[in-house]
Amino acid sequence: MEFYLVRHGEAVSEKQDPERPLTQAGRQDVEQVARLASARNVQVSVIFHSGILRAKETAEILAAHLHPAMGVRQIDGLLPQDDPMLAKSELETAQQSVMLVGHLPHMKRLAGLLATGNPEREVAEFAPATMICFSYEDCQWKIAGILAPQPN
Secondary structure (H helix, E strand, O other): OEEEEEEOOOEOOOOOOOOOOEOHHHHHHHHHHHHHHHHOOOOOOEEEEOOOHHHHHHHHHHHHHHOOOOOEEEOOOOOOOOOHHHHHHHHHHOOOOEEEEEOOOHHHHHHHHHHHOOOOOOOOOOOOOOEEEEEEEOOEEEEEEEEOOOOO
């Protein structure tokens, strides 16, 4: 089974807007990754996000391209400082492929935990709007692919 970790797209500064929505460039980057994922036939049953506006907007853009059967939902455990073990446990009990949209340092720590067992070990560059696909078979996690926006 495949699972997807996505860092939200570029957001405006807190000074510009305390809610920190996606910038126009951030929206375009997420759109680009969403189109690439759709072209690669990425299928997920649901897209979960942290509830923070920039992650919610990212999840909604991805959902518009990927059409998850159970839609977009907020869940606990995806905030920047949350323990990645919580998300790992959720993924290991999932019955279908899902996508998690969150933030640094959590996404980077979760990726390290899945790939190496060590949340402090960096396994991939996690720039804004980056999607990392993990496969989970026979209780083993492996990075199956990375999609990232390409500069214009």
